[in-house]
Amino acid sequence: MARKDDILKSFLTHELLESKYDFRKEELPNTVREALNSDKPIIKAIALIVEGLDGTSPVTDSVLRNQVTQFLNEAL
Amino acid sequence: MIIRKIQIDNYLCYYDSNTFELSEGLNIILGENGEGKTKFFEAVDWLFNGENRELDMLVSAKKLNETEIGDSFRVRVSMTVEQYGEKSIITKSFLAKKEKANECSTSSFVIEGISENSSGERTQVDGQTLLDRIFPFQIRKYSMFKGEAELNIFESDSALANLINLFSEAKHYDKYSEKGTFLREKAEKAVEDSSKLDKKNESLYKKLEGEITLLEREKAKYLVHLNSTEEEIRKIEGNLQLAESHVSNADALGTLNKRIKEIEEKISHLTGRIDENYTTSLFDENWILVNFESFHKEFAEKVSAHSKTRREIQSEHDKQQGIKVGERKAKAELLNNAIPLPNNIPSKAIMEEMLNDEICKVCNREAKKGSEAYEFMMKRLKTYLESQVTEQNEPEKDEPLFKYDYTNRLDNLSISHEDNLKNLRLIRTKIKELFEFNDDRKKDIEELNEQLEKEKTEREKILGNSSIGAEKLSDVLKNYNAWQRDLKNRNQDQVDYTTKLKSLESELKAKKEEKDKIDTSSANSFLIKTRNILRDIETIFVDTKEKKFDEFIEKLQTKSNNFFKTINIDAFTGTIVFTRRNKINRTIVEVELQEDGRTFYKPNQSLLTSMHISILFAISELASEIKEENFPMIFDAPTSSFGEYKTAQFLNLIFETENQKILLIKDFLHTDKVTKTLSIKKEFENVRRNKAFWVKLERPFDPNNLKTINSQVITL
Numbered sequence: 001m002a003r004k005d006d007i008l009k010s011f012l013t014h015e016l017l018e019s020k021y022d023f024r025k026e027e028l029p030n031t032v033r034e035a036l037n038s039d040k041p042i043i044k045a046i047a048l049i050v051e052g053l054d055g056t057s058p059v060t061d062s063v064l065r066n067q068v069t070q071f072l073n074e075a076l
Numbered sequence: 077m078i079i080r081k082i083q084i085d086n087y088l089c090y091y092d093s094n095t096f097e098l099s100e101g102l103n104i105i106l107g108e109n110g111e112g113k114t115k116f117f118e119a120v121d122w123l124f125n126g127e128n129r130e131l132d133m134l135v136s137a138k139k140l141n142e143t144e145i146g147d148s149f150r151v152r153v154s155m156t157v158e159q160y161g162e163k164s165i166i167t168k169s170f171l172a173k174k175e176k177a178n179e180c181s182t183s184s185f186v187i188e189g190i191s192e193n194s195s196g197e198r199t200q201v202d203g204q205t206l207l208d209r210i211f212p213f214q215i216r217k218y219s220m221f222k223g224e225a226e227l228n229i230f231e232s233d234s235a236l237a238n239l240i241n242l243f244s245e246a247k248h249y250d251k252y253s254e255k256g257t258f259l260r261e262k263a264e265k266a267v268e269d270s271s272k273l274d275k276k277n278e279s280l281y282k283k284l285e286g287e288i289t290l291l292e293r294e295k296a297k298y299l300v301h302l303n304s305t306e307e308e309i310r311k312i313e314g315n316l317q318l319a320e321s322h323v324s325n326a327d328a329l330g331t332l333n334k335r336i337k338e339i340e341e342k343i344s345h346l347t348g349r350i351d352e353n354y355t356t357s358l359f360d361e362n363w364i365l366v367n368f369e370s371f372h373k374e375f376a377e378k379v380s381a382h383s384k385t386r387r388e389i390q391s392e393h394d395k396q397q398g399i400k401v402g403e404r405k406a407k408a409e410l411l412n413n414a415i416p417l418p419n420n421i422p423s424k425a426i427m428e429e430m431l432n433d434e435i436c437k438v439c440n441r442e443a444k445k446g447s448e449a450y451e452f453m454m455k456r457l458k459t460y461l462e463s464q465v466t467e468q469n470e471p472e473k474d475e476p477l478f479k480y481d482y483t484n485r486l487d488n489l490s491i492s493h494e495d496n497l498k499n500l501r502l503i504r505t506k507i508k509e510l511f512e513f514n515d516d517r518k519k520d521i522e523e524l525n526e527q528l529e530k531e532k533t534e535r536e537k538i539l540g541n542s543s544i545g546a547e548k549l550s551d552v553l554k555n556y557n558a559w560q561r562d563l564k565n566r567n568q569d570q571v572d573y574t575t576k577l578k579s580l581e582s583e584l585k586a587k588k589e590e591k592d593k594i595d596t597s598s599a600n601s602f603l604i605k606t607r608n609i610l611r612d613i614e615t616i617f618v619d620t621k622e623k624k625f626d627e628f629i630e631k632l633q634t635k636s637n638n639f640f641k642t643i644n645i646d647a648f649t650g651t652i653v654f655t656r657r658n659k660i661n662r663t664i665v666e667v668e669l670q671e672d673g674r675t676f677y678k679p680n681q682s683l684l685t686s687m688h689i690s691i692l693f694a695i696s697e698l699a700s701e702i703k704e705e706n707f708p709m710i711f712d713a714p715t716s717s718f719g720e721y722k723t724a725q726f727l728n729l730i731f732e733t734e735n736q737k738i739l740l741i742k743d744f745l746h747t748d749k750v751t752k753t754l755s756i757k758k759e760f761e762n763v764r765r766n767k768a769f770w771v772k773l774e775r776p777f778d779p780n781n782l783k784t785i786n787s788q789v790i791t792l
Contacts, residue, residue, distance in 0.1 A: 014616040042609050076605035
């Protein structure tokens with residue numbers, strides 16, 4: 001498993017996702033690729049950040065910000 | 077990685093060529109002070125980290141002395157290592173040219189590397205690159221230690237960050253918490269900007285922003301106070317423990333300290349119960365009215381007299397009114413209750429005309445002036461005119477005598493005072509009781525203070541029975557009570573700061589919620605939703621990072637304690653505890669020894685060394701796990717505080733640990749008092765090791781003449 005997937009998984013095991021967002025463990029994605037296709041905005045946003053920081057081509061702060069906020073502003 | 081061989085040529089006391097053929101596992105290099113142990117360590121350190129300056133200081137004086145002026149020789153330290161079945165040789169050397177007696181010039185150093193694969197094929201490579209590849213710089217940092225003091229790597233605040241960078245996946249999470257905060261802050265800003273467009277709440281919003289900034293600043297200030305107070309508390313506790321360690325009767329001291337603490341707590345409790353806030357009682361509890369009763373009596377009498385006078389006046393008035401009413405009634409009765417004619421018949425003008433003409437035009441008779449008929453008409457006119465005046469005054473008849481009833485209010489006030497008198501009469505008793513209570517408590521406190529003084533004198537006696545010199549002892553005594561006082565004060569500060577922080581946090585929370593409310597009504601909803609999600613993401617990132625840090629620290633702690641138990645078998649049974657502390661801009665780790673959950677502040681050097689070596693072995697084991705290979709560790713005199721017996725025990729125990737270790741120690745050597753000859757003690761035969769060397773100066777030598785110094789390497 002790639003490091004970025006490990007990182008993503010450790011974020012997705014945070015209890016907030018279960019307690020506040022009602023996500024069940026079994027419906028959580030295992031890889032960044034899966035998470036990028038998630039229909040749950042917070043999961044996809046985390047995946048965007050992981051891909052931006054530990055993906056194949058890391059991005060700058062402003063690009064990361066644009067990607068994440070643009071996605072969230074449109075999705076919500 | 078294993079160091080197979082170290083060769084030192086013409087480096088300080090190592091004259092000519094000297095080879096250490098090392099083994100896997102434990103290598104012990106014995107040597108008396110000043111005979112070459114530390115120079116061995118320094119030679120290896122120079123190979124790893126040495127700089128290109130003052131190289132002439134590294135030249136063997138004996139070699140230089142033997143060299144002809146104008147001739148050159150090489151100063152060299154070389155290491156042969158084995159890694160993944162391949163052999164590498166790294167050599168650092170420079171040329172020394174003798175210019176005149178005792179003086180030489182030197183070239184710059186060169187680092188050469190030779191890589192030899194399993195089939196014996198050799199390739200020349202860059203020495204520095206090879207060194208950094210097989211034995212990375214960061215790992216070298218945790219591989220070489222000179223003396224006992226260097227073993228404490230957590231002296232440095234950056235130690236945790238370094239270790240995490242090297243050995244923990246936690247390092248990947250650092251940037252996430254940073255970026256999480258960055259994204260959240262930007263999203264907050266977007267919401268704020270959007271909210272500010274709504275002019276409706278502009279001033280309230282600005283006010284809230286200002287208050288939040290102030291509260292956050294205040295919170296940061298108190299966090300700094302709390303942090304430094306906690307640090308101070310630890311320092312004071314450490315000082316006290318050190319002072320106590322000098323005392324022979326430590327148990328008795330412990331009991332006394334406990335008793336002193338209890339007495340101090342009692343005093344503090346009693347002082348808290350003494351209420352001498354008499355000014356407040358004077359006004360709030362109405363004590364000022366303690367002598368009110370006589371004033372009230374005078375007041376009540378005046379009110380009563382006044383009320384009586386008023387009633388009398390009122391009664392007289394009512395009587396007059398009654399008479400008037402009676403008169404009106406009597407007049408009415410005179411007419412036999414017949415309804416009288418109206419006063420205006422005949423009219424005023426006719427009456428005046430008739431009087432003027434002296435004729436009664438009603439009965440048509442003469443009515444001369446002065447006659448009865450004339451007088452009758454005149455009376456009628458007068459009655460009529462009076463009736464007109466009376467009619468105008470009549471409404472005034474109903475006006476009350478006293479427009480406002482202040483007397484009634486005064487009466488009520490007097491009655492209510494009368495009711496209160498019962499309570500006011502009790503004040504005198506209350507004051508008396510309070511004064512008695514306070515006096516009694518003061519007496520109790522006085523007694524406790526006497527007891528406290530006695531206990532403190534007793535404590536000083538115990539402290540006096542100490543194992544340290546009189547001069548140092550007086551310092552300890554002087555400070556001991558002051559430290560105890562400081563500790564009490566700092567503990568109180570800690571409680572105060574924590575309470576203040578809690579209240580600031582709840583205030584901050586309330587303000588933020590208020591601001592969020594305005595945001596919800598003013599800002600674009602998608603911006604708010606984005607911000608809320610980014611807030612959660614930041615929480616997730618920060619928590620995960622802390623979790624990873626804690627996991628790493630926990631792992632390090634478990635490993636360290638495993639080694640610690642092994643090294644200290646049958647001895648101290650305490651535990652090494654790693655505590656993560658969040659400073660303003662960074663996270664640091666503090667390491668301490670605990671015994672039954674109580675911090676052991678000032679362990680002796682030998683215990684401290686055991687602890688530090690255990691941590692280093694734990695780090696080494698972590699490095700082995702992460703990098704999937706072992707790295708050697710080189711220690712110069714790590715156990716000088718141990719004594720020979722404990723050193724032997726220690727060596728036997730670390731013999732069991734996996735990676736290669738090179739230990740330079742001065743134990744197990746014996747100098748004959750008569751012949752001055754050096755020999756190795758029999759006890760060393762029982763020390764388990766993989767290989768041992770003895771570095772020993774060639775005899776005879778003159779300690780004041782470096783030209784006679786030559787360390788020989790004897791493989792045992």
